[in-house]
Amino acid sequence: MTVIRAILTDIEGTTSSITFVKDVLFPYARTRLPAFVETHGDTPEVQHWLHEAAKEAGIIEAPRQEIIELLQRWIDEDRKSTALKALQGMIWKEGYENGDFQAHVYPEVSTRLHAWRADGLHLYVYSSGSVPAQKLFFGYSEAGDLTPLFSGYFDTEAGPKRERASYEKIAQAIGEQPGHILFLSDIVEELDAAKAAGLRTGWLLRAPLAVPDQPRHPAYADFDAIVL
Structure with missing residues (x-):
């Protein structure tokens, strides 16, 4: 048995509700973006990300x-732009x-996170949101x-979340063999990419979603259901 x-x-x-991001964080950033850019647009960091966008x-x-x-249009589209995520993080x-x-x-x-850490596991985050926002x-x-x-913490500067190379890069940065790393996500295409890189995977299917009879990845209704 492979040790995680x-x-x-x-x-x-996965750890948090999608609705919090969609209904709270995104509208907050969208509403405050014009004033934020006007107020902070001349600072080097903001200038850099505006140029990158x-x-x-x-x-x-x-x-x-x-x-x-x-x-603002990219916010509406939930575009996975590193520049946008960086600016959103500053506003948040x-x-x-x-x-x-x-x-x-x-x-x-x-x-569950406290228990895993107490057991000696190292915990990492990989999200499309910027590292400061995480x-x-x-x-x-x-x-x-x-x-x-x-x-x-890892964001899209490590690479897109649906590409195998991103997980290979993260495993190297963590300093663990891919087979000793468990990746948790609710997006099956991300899990496919992680599995292709050799990582173990866990598919979070929280209510009202149901775990299918033959899931493509080990599937769990919540973190308490995960058996390492």
Whole structure:
């Protein structure tokens, strides 16, 4: 039997509700984006990501308002843009720090993460949200500050979540053989890519979703159902 030494987890739909991101975080960033860019647009970090967004869109030069509208459209499309995710993370930072919201986590997640860490497993996050946004998410969660439990974070700078090479790169960064890493996600295409890279996989199918009779990956209704 292969020993699991590290757990790599997705966020949306896995540790936390998709609706929190869609109904709270995305609208918050969309509404505050124009004022944020006007207020912080001359800082080097914001300038860098605005330039990266324009480059991604194939825009050589454009008024700032056009870039704002582009970013808002990408929010509506849930585009997996590293530049957009970085800017969203900066806006969410203000929201978390102001107490405008706390990040949702499913009831059993905190207890299970603490138990796995106590058992000596190393915990990592891989999400399309930027690494700073991930740290804010777990730092300001409804279950308190969970960041001390995690050994590292990965975002789309490691590569797209549906590509095998991304998981190979993460395994190398973690310093574990892929077969000793368990990747948890609710997206089967991500699990397919992780499995192709040699990782063990766990498919989270939370209610009202039902675990199929013959799932493509080991499937679980919640973290408590996961047997290592």
